[in-house]
Structures are given as structure tokens and as C-alpha cells.
Amino acid sequence: MNQKKSFWSDNSGNFGLTFGILAVPVMMAGGLAVDYVGLSVEKGELQNAADAAALAVAREGNISKDKALQIAKHIFAANYGFTNAEVSVELNAGIADVHASIKQPLVFGGFMGKKQAPVAVNAEATYAYTNYEIALVLDTTGSMAGGKLSSMQNAVIGLVDGMTSLGLEKEQIKFALVPYAGFVNVGPDYGPKINGLGEIVKPGADWLDQDAKAPVPQSDLPSNFSRFAMYKHLNVKWPGCVETRIPKKNALHDVDDTVPDVADVNSLFTPFFAADEPDTAWRYPNSYLPDDGTPIKARNATEADKEKQLSRYGQTGPYVTPKDTVDAIAQTLKWKKPKIDNSPSQYYSNKKDPKGPGFGCEIEPLVPLTSKASDITKTVKNLEANGSTNMLEGVMWGWRVLSSREPFTDGASEGDGSVEKIIIFLTDGQNSFGNLNNDLGSGYTSMGYLVDGRLDGLTAASSGQTNNALDKKTLTACTNAKEDGIEIYTIRLEEPDVSTGTLLSECASSKSHYFDAPSRSQLAPIFDAIKKGVVKLRLTS
Structure with missing residues (x-):
């Protein structure tokens, strides 16, 4: 139990x-x-x-x-x-x-x-609600002729069309165009109106050195001699190019976007004027007036030497120091018009442009910031290949057209977080000062002749030395622009030079902002990649 x-x-x-x-x-x-x-x-x-x-x-x-x-x-x-x-x-x-x-x-x-x-x-x-201001800084040097130029034009137009088709408001996206070679052309319409006496009858842009006040070293013309008046005297229109500004102490006008101010004449932009060069055959590219026994004294020319050299330009009376807006042409009233030899220069194998005071400024004027994309594409289609490579001026004017400061004030205020300021910079060659084996040391550049000493004081140097000096200034300009809030994309097109690749890589905002294109066929996808990198998007859900 x-x-x-x-x-x-x-x-x-x-x-x-x-x-x-x-x-x-x-x-x-x-x-x-x-x-x-x-x-x-x-x-x-x-x-x-x-x-x-x-x-x-x-x-x-x-x-x-x-x-x-x-x-x-x-x-x-x-x-x-x-x-x-x-x-x-x-x-x-x-x-x-x-x-x-x-x-x-x-x-x-x-x-x-x-x-x-x-x-x-x-x-x-x-x-994202972002405004875009984009400067297209494009190499139009002689080496771009042919397929490279057309490939660049197509790629740039594709970028502009692609950006404008994004559906943004018209004022949200603006483009500027800066073609560059040896110079940048700011546009001839900014110059003053000059009468037959050499007097300014209608002032031009106040950021131009209209009265020749800036002490620009030049081998041919006396100091304070009006270049605008000389163009008038020679019956040639100023083509619109300007020269590199001269730094003074801490005012680095050549590599910084300092505001032009009449109180500092070095900050003003000097109009380009290509001097008449000696008649010696095959030594100089731009002899357009007979020497008449008074050739250029290239080295160590005094003011007296330069005054004597004016006889080539037609001066027949004594030189009088110009005052205010009236230059020596108006004061002496003893000038005759010389006959300019404007036949095509035969010096360079790839350059057959007419000789004269505008020789070297065969470049399309820049287009300031605009919301009219058609203005950009129209100018891009008109670009022609000519001249040598001056990256410094390309970078600087790309920066200036984006800036809210003079000479162009279309850019948004610096520090405006709603605006993306972007430079897209393309080159197919190395920086070049254009050194020549003659008494002037070079062709006429945005820094005058080599003997003028406007490139770091160099008056006699190899092409390697001058090119390195230009590279350093270009990199400094890029660095300063980036510190000012500019985003920089760079493209090296069919240029194997290692130092140029290094320069462009360091100029760019990051390694991903630098593109190396060994073939022109790569330009279209590169510009498309840049477009995708530029456009800021956001997820809304």
C-alpha cells in the first residue's frame, strides 16, 4: 500500500x-x-x-x-x-x-x-538649399589647339548644361568663365575714353591704373607714362588684358585678392602694353616700329634712356613729365603717328598673330558671374588656342570673379554658408615665363620682360628657375584662395610633367579634387564626376 x-x-x-x-x-x-x-x-x-x-x-x-x-x-x-x-x-x-x-x-x-x-x-x-558660384578657369594656350580644345569645350558645356538642368532656381547657380594663356583679358570696355590729346574724357573702371601711377618697371616706357594714351596715339584699341600686380612689403597683390585702392597705387591693375622690340631678325617676336637709331636699352635703362626711346613711337618734341590725367602726348603736342607693321609675327612656330601693342592678348575676355548659362556656353564655343601658360593669372582671376571684392563684386559675401564657391581649373601644360635668348630675356609677359625683374627680382635666369618661381606663386595663390573659402578642383590634361602634377594636386582642395587626364577622351567623365562632387544633396525621408 x-x-x-x-x-x-x-x-x-x-x-x-x-x-x-x-x-x-x-x-x-x-x-x-x-x-x-x-x-x-x-x-x-x-x-x-x-x-x-x-x-x-x-x-x-x-x-x-x-x-x-x-x-x-x-x-x-x-x-x-x-x-x-x-x-x-x-x-x-x-x-x-x-x-x-x-x-x-x-x-x-x-x-x-x-x-x-x-x-x-x-x-x-x-x-540641399545651396547656391553655387562656379568659376571655370580654362587653359587656352597654343598647345590646346585641335582635339584637346574641342574636347574641353564639349566637356565644359556638358557640365554647364548638366548643372542648369538640376531644377534649381535661376539665382541658385551662377557661372563665371576665365580663359587664360599668358594673360587674362578682363574686357576692353572697362578702359577709359581718351581724346586725341591723350586726356581722359570718360573714366574707366576705378580699379584700373588709368593715370599710370603705379611704379611698374618697364624697359621701354618712362614711369607714369599713360599706356591708354599711347594706344590712342597709335590708333590701336586696348585689347583688355592686364598685368600681374606688384607686391609691396606685406601687401601681396600678386597672390592675394587685395582690394584695388587708389591710396595704394600698387593695388591697381596696370593695362597691358606690349612694347615695340628691337628690329634684330629672329631675336624678337614683336618689332612693329622701326628703331630709327634708338633701339631699346634693355638692361639698366634710366628714365632719360626711356624718354629718348619714345622717338620710335612718334615723339618729335621734348619730353614733359605728365601731370594728373594728362600724359606726355597731350603736353608736348609734338607727336606724329608712326606706321605700325602689324603683319603676322613669324617668330613662334605656333603663333602667327599680328604684331603691335596688343601682341600677346589674343584671348577671349572673361565672363563675370552670371545666371545666364547661355553667356558661358557661347563664349566657350568661341575659345581659340593661343599663347603660353600662366597658371598664376588663371588662378587669381578665377578667385577674383568669385569674390565680393573689387574688381568684380558679383560674388556672395565671404563667409556666407549658403553659397558654394568653386574653381574648376584646367591646364595642359607647365607654367612658362617664355624665356628667350635675347637682351630682354623673354617675350613680353604679364610681368613684363625678364630683365624688368618683376618675378622675384630675377633678371637673368634659366627657364627652370622662372618656371619654378611661377609654380611657387601659383601654389601660394591657391592656398590663399582656399583659405578664403574657395573650393578648388584641378585637371591636368595630357601633361606628363611630374612637378605640374604635384602643383595641381597641392592646389586642389583635396586629393579627390585633383584629376589627371592622360587622354582628352577622359574629360567628359571627369567633368561629370566633378558635377556629382559639387552638387550637395540631402535625404528627406
């Missing part, structure tokens, strides 16, 4: 029995938890793909729905491995709305009659 009672009261197997009864639901719960984690991970990856696809579509701007869908599907499949995702795209007022779904296999859901579960996500992307 006691044995029977102990049998019925023994509960030592209850736990095993209970575990056996509960094992199935516990395992199912664990399995569903595994499925749930898997679904969560997959949904996260799908959301990442949708975000990336929305940004990619939004970046393209105004495109067809079919093209948008093609881009989105490529992102899902190629970048994230979702080859079977159902993808759809809606485009509305600059917003890209991407919807995607997949059917995720379940590991344990089959026990409940469900082998798959749907996973769906949405992503929206639009442009």
Missing part, C-alpha cells in the same frame, strides 16, 4: 514532461526571432540601397522617368546585390522618390505556412 502511494506521489519527471510539451513553441519562437533579425538586417540593407539610389537619381537632375529607373535599378543590383528587387521611381519638383521591395525567405516561417515575407522601403532625396 505504501509503495502504491509513493508511485502516485512521485513528481520527479514533471520537468521533463513539461519541457517536452513546451519545446515545440519555444523552438518556433526562437526560429521566428532568427527570421525577424534576418528581416531587420535585410530591410536595413535595402534602405541603404534605396537611399543611395534616390541620391543618385536626384543628382542627375532633370531626366526621364525611364532613365531614373535605370539608374536606381543599377544601384540596387550592382552596388548592393539586390538583383530581384522590385523598384519604382517617381520624380516631382526636384525630388526623387524611390520605392523598393523584396521577398525575403523565412527559415522557420514555413512551419506556419509562410515561406517568404515582404520587405519594403521608401527613400526621398532632394537638393
Whole structure:
């Protein structure tokens, strides 16, 4: 009887029995938890793909729905491995709305009659409310002639068209264009009006040195001699180029965007004037007046020497020091008009331009910041290849057209966080001062002749020395521009020179802002990559 009672009261197997009864639901719960984690991970990856696809579509701007869908599907499949995702795209007022779904296999859901579960996500992307001011600084030197120039033109126009089709408001995106070679042409319309006596009858831009006040070393013309008046006397229109400003102590006018101020004449921009060079055949590229026994005294010329040299330009009376806005031409009233030999120069194998005081300024004028993209593309189509490479002036005028400071004030105020200020700088060659084996040491440059000593005081130097000096100034200009809030992209086109590649890499805002293009065929994709790097996007959902 006691044995029977102990049998019925023994509960030592209850736990095993209970575990056996509960094992199935516990395992199912664990399995569903595994499925749930898997679904969560997959949904996260799908959301990442949708975000990336929305940004990619939004970046393209105004495109067809079919093209948008093609881009989105490529992102899902190629970048994230979702080859079977159902993808759809809606485009509305600059917003890209991407919807995607997949059917995720379940590991344990089959026990409940469900082998798959749907996973769906949405992503929206639009442009951040950003204003863009972009300076296109383009090399138009002689080496760009032919296929390189046309490839650059097509790539630049593609960039402009692509940016303007983004759906931004008109005032949100502005372009400036700075073609450069040996000089930059700011535009002849900024010059003053001069009468036959050499007097200014209608002032030009106040940032130009109209009265020749800046002490610019020059081998031919006396100090304070009006170049604008000389153009008038020679019956030649000033073509619009200006020269590199001269630094003075801490005022680094050549590599900094200092404001032109009449109180500091060195800060004003001197109009370009190519002096008449000696008649010696095959030694000088720009002899356009007969020497008449008074050739240029290139080295150590005194003011008296320069005054005597004016006879070549037609002076027949004594020289009188100019005053105020009246130059020596007006004061002596004893000038005759010389006959200019404006035949094509035969000196350079790739340059057949007419000789004269404008020789070297065969370049399209820059276009200040504008929201009219057609002004940019029209000028780009008109670009021609000519001249040597002066990267310093290209960088500086690219900076100046973006600045809110004189000489061009169209740029937004510095420090305005709503504006992206960007320089896209392209070159196909090394910096070049144009050294020549003659008494002047070079052709006429934005720093005069080599013997004028306006490049770090060098008056006799090898091409390597002058080019290195220009490289250093160019890099300093880039550094100063970046510190002023300018973002810089650089492109080296079909130029194997290592030092030029180093210079452009260091000029750029980062390593990813520098592009090396061994072939002109790479320009279009490079400009497209720059466009995608420039455009700031944001996810809205």
C-alpha cells in the first residue's frame, strides 16, 4: 500500500514532461526571432540601397522617368546585390522618390505556412538649399589647339548644361568663365575714353591704373607714362588684358585678392602694353616700329634712356613729365603717328598673330558671374588656342570673379554658408615665363620682360628657375584662395610633367579634387564626376 502511494506521489519527471510539451513553441519562437533579425538586417540593407539610389537619381537632375529607373535599378543590383528587387521611381519638383521591395525567405516561417515575407522601403532625396558660384578657369594656350580644345569645350558645356538642368532656381547657380594663356583679358570696355590729346574724357573702371601711377618697371616706357594714351596715339584699341600686380612689403597683390585702392597705387591693375622690340631678325617676336637709331636699352635703362626711346613711337618734341590725367602726348603736342607693321609675327612656330601693342592678348575676355548659362556656353564655343601658360593669372582671376571684392563684386559675401564657391581649373601644360635668348630675356609677359625683374627680382635666369618661381606663386595663390573659402578642383590634361602634377594636386582642395587626364577622351567623365562632387544633396525621408 505504501509503495502504491509513493508511485502516485512521485513528481520527479514533471520537468521533463513539461519541457517536452513546451519545446515545440519555444523552438518556433526562437526560429521566428532568427527570421525577424534576418528581416531587420535585410530591410536595413535595402534602405541603404534605396537611399543611395534616390541620391543618385536626384543628382542627375532633370531626366526621364525611364532613365531614373535605370539608374536606381543599377544601384540596387550592382552596388548592393539586390538583383530581384522590385523598384519604382517617381520624380516631382526636384525630388526623387524611390520605392523598393523584396521577398525575403523565412527559415522557420514555413512551419506556419509562410515561406517568404515582404520587405519594403521608401527613400526621398532632394537638393540641399545651396547656391553655387562656379568659376571655370580654362587653359587656352597654343598647345590646346585641335582635339584637346574641342574636347574641353564639349566637356565644359556638358557640365554647364548638366548643372542648369538640376531644377534649381535661376539665382541658385551662377557661372563665371576665365580663359587664360599668358594673360587674362578682363574686357576692353572697362578702359577709359581718351581724346586725341591723350586726356581722359570718360573714366574707366576705378580699379584700373588709368593715370599710370603705379611704379611698374618697364624697359621701354618712362614711369607714369599713360599706356591708354599711347594706344590712342597709335590708333590701336586696348585689347583688355592686364598685368600681374606688384607686391609691396606685406601687401601681396600678386597672390592675394587685395582690394584695388587708389591710396595704394600698387593695388591697381596696370593695362597691358606690349612694347615695340628691337628690329634684330629672329631675336624678337614683336618689332612693329622701326628703331630709327634708338633701339631699346634693355638692361639698366634710366628714365632719360626711356624718354629718348619714345622717338620710335612718334615723339618729335621734348619730353614733359605728365601731370594728373594728362600724359606726355597731350603736353608736348609734338607727336606724329608712326606706321605700325602689324603683319603676322613669324617668330613662334605656333603663333602667327599680328604684331603691335596688343601682341600677346589674343584671348577671349572673361565672363563675370552670371545666371545666364547661355553667356558661358557661347563664349566657350568661341575659345581659340593661343599663347603660353600662366597658371598664376588663371588662378587669381578665377578667385577674383568669385569674390565680393573689387574688381568684380558679383560674388556672395565671404563667409556666407549658403553659397558654394568653386574653381574648376584646367591646364595642359607647365607654367612658362617664355624665356628667350635675347637682351630682354623673354617675350613680353604679364610681368613684363625678364630683365624688368618683376618675378622675384630675377633678371637673368634659366627657364627652370622662372618656371619654378611661377609654380611657387601659383601654389601660394591657391592656398590663399582656399583659405578664403574657395573650393578648388584641378585637371591636368595630357601633361606628363611630374612637378605640374604635384602643383595641381597641392592646389586642389583635396586629393579627390585633383584629376589627371592622360587622354582628352577622359574629360567628359571627369567633368561629370566633378558635377556629382559639387552638387550637395540631402535625404528627406
